[in-house]
Each structure stands twice: as structure tokens, then as C-alpha cells.
Amino acid sequence: GSGRVSFMLKELESAKTLIHFKEQLPYDFTGLSKDLAxxxxxxxxxxxxxxxxxxTLDKDTFRKYIEEIETSLSERVI
Structure with missing residues (x-):
């Protein structure tokens, strides 16, 4: 697709690293909740x-994440 994904790793201390995830998608992107989940x-x-x-990557956890994302997105006002 026409989106972009990036990861930035930052070492916080010995044996601790922060992963920063950034995704840029077009406004008309369909399936946003599934993509983010x-x-x-x-x-x-x-x-x-x-x-x-x-x-384990399972369908129930995937569905749970989709529902959480859809709830969060529906609460936002653009």
C-alpha cells in the first residue's frame, strides 16, 4: 500500500530497549483497526x-485488539 512504517530503537539501560513504532497511512485507508491490531x-x-x-498469535486476541482500537477510534473527534 501507500503507507509507511518505521521502528526506532533506543537503549534505555543495560538489557532495556524502547521500541518506538510509527505508521503513516492515507486518510482513506480501509481496515485500519485490523492493520493496527x-x-x-x-x-x-x-x-x-x-x-x-x-x-501465541491467536484469533481471539486479534479480535480483542480490533475491538479496543475501534472503540478508541470511535471516541476521537476529528
Whole structure:
């Protein structure tokens, strides 16, 4: 698509890094909540890998993230 995604890593201290995620999308982008939910799942997966623990990408968690994002977006006034 015509969007852009970037990640910036900043070391906070030994064994602690901040990941800054930025996504730029056109105003007419469809499927925004699904797109953001997918990125949220991937960021959680990265965290799990860094913390050396298991993480399962499942449909229920994906749906939960979509609902949270849609609620948040519906509360915003442009």
C-alpha cells in the first residue's frame, strides 16, 4: 500500500530497549483497526521473544485488539 512504517530503537539501560513504532497511512485507508491490531500482535511477539517467553498469535486476541482500537477510534473527534 501507500503507507509507511518505521521502528526506532533506543537503549534505555543495560538489557532495556524502547521500541518506538510509527505508521503513516492515507486518510482513506480501509481496515485500519485490523492493520493496527496486527502490529500490536507483532509487537507483543517481539516482547515475548526479548523476555524469552512463549506467545501465541491467536484469533481471539486479534479480535480483542480490533475491538479496543475501534472503540478508541470511535471516541476521537476529528
Amino acid at each position: 496486527g502490529w500490536m500482535m507483532q509487537l507483543e511477539r517481539l516482547r515475548a521473544i526479548a523476555e524469552k517467553r512463549a506467545f
